[in-house]
Amino acid sequence: MARHEIRYSEFNCAPDASFPNGQKVKRPILPIRLVNGGNRLTCYAIVDSGADHCTFPLSFALELGLDPLTRPASEIAGVGSGAVPTFYWTIGIEVPTIATLEIYAGFTSGLEGVGLGLLGQSGFFDRAKVEFDHRSDLFVIEI
Amino acid sequence: MEPAVRDFGKLFEGVPRGAWVAIAHDESRVVAYAAEMKEAIRKAQELGEESPIIARVPQSPAAFAF
Numbered sequence: 001m002a003r004h005e006i007r008y009s010e011f012n013c014a015p016d017a018s019f020p021n022g023q024k025v026k027r028p029i030l031p032i033r034l035v036n037g038g039n040r041l042t043c044y045a046i047v048d049s050g051a052d053h054c055t056f057p058l059s060f061a062l063e064l065g066l067d068p069l070t071r072p073a074s075e076i077a078g079v080g081s082g083a084v085p086t087f088y089w090t091i092g093i094e095v096p097t098i099a100t101l102e103i104y105a106g107f108t109s110g111l112e113g114v115g116l117g118l119l120g121q122s123g124f125f126d127r128a129k130v131e132f133d134h135r136s137d138l139f140v141i142e143i
Numbered sequence: 144m145e146p147a148v149r150d151f152g153k154l155f156e157g158v159p160r161g162a163w164v165a166i167a168h169d170e171s172r173v174v175a176y177a178a179e180m181k182e183a184i185r186k187a188q189e190l191g192e193e194s195p196i197i198a199r200v201p202q203s204p205a206a207f208a209f
Contacts, residue, residue, distance in 0.1 A: 007149060009149055009150070010152060011152055011201075012151075012152030014205070024152065025207075029151075040194065041197060042168070042194055042195070042196045042197065043196060043197045043198065044198050046207075057199075059180050063180065112199075113161075113199075113201065113203065114199065114201050114207065115163065115199020115200075115201070116199070
């Protein structure tokens with residue numbers, strides 16, 4: 001297995017009651033390409049050990065030519081919201097210079113607000129060894 | 144393999160919250176943005192960026208807990 005060291009990316013969070021000066025947060029982000037036949041979309045995804053499945057914003061499915069009206073919906077849950085409908089298809093994921101995977105991925109309106117995908121346990125962590133080394137500003141993927 | 148974007152706060156400077164952004168394939172800059180993803184892609188392609196990286200400036204500037 002090849003070992004890939006990747007630096008965390010930083011995002012700004014606005015000031016609020018608990019963090020009056022705002023905060024910078026580090027997230028383990030990868031640029032990836034979603035593939036469905038001849039349709040492709042390049043986006044970012046968080047390597048998210050807390051996600052059960054690989055999941056993406058629903059609008060990504062539409063861009064890939066996938067029609068949620070043709071699929072039954074399942075429900076997934078996250079912090080602060082009830083379960084949201086999620087539609088699943090088998091798609092390709094290309095992680096440039098690392099791997100190309102075929103996964104059963106969910107697409108949900110629940111991720112529209114953040115515009116990022118989640119690389120979760122089923123489909124990603126079950127195929128890759130992942131180490132998080134926040135103090136060194138690195139995460140490592142072996143696949 | 145290394146994402147070029149280390150600081151998304153800096154990359155997204157000047158882009159309205161909630162906007163879809165089309166980022167250059169080398170991750171060096173935001174090529175275009177729009178309220179709709181398709182529009183951001185279309186604008187980027189008009190500017191010569193055939194396969195932009197799509198992202199969104201979060202609607203809520205809060206921390207994530209998925």
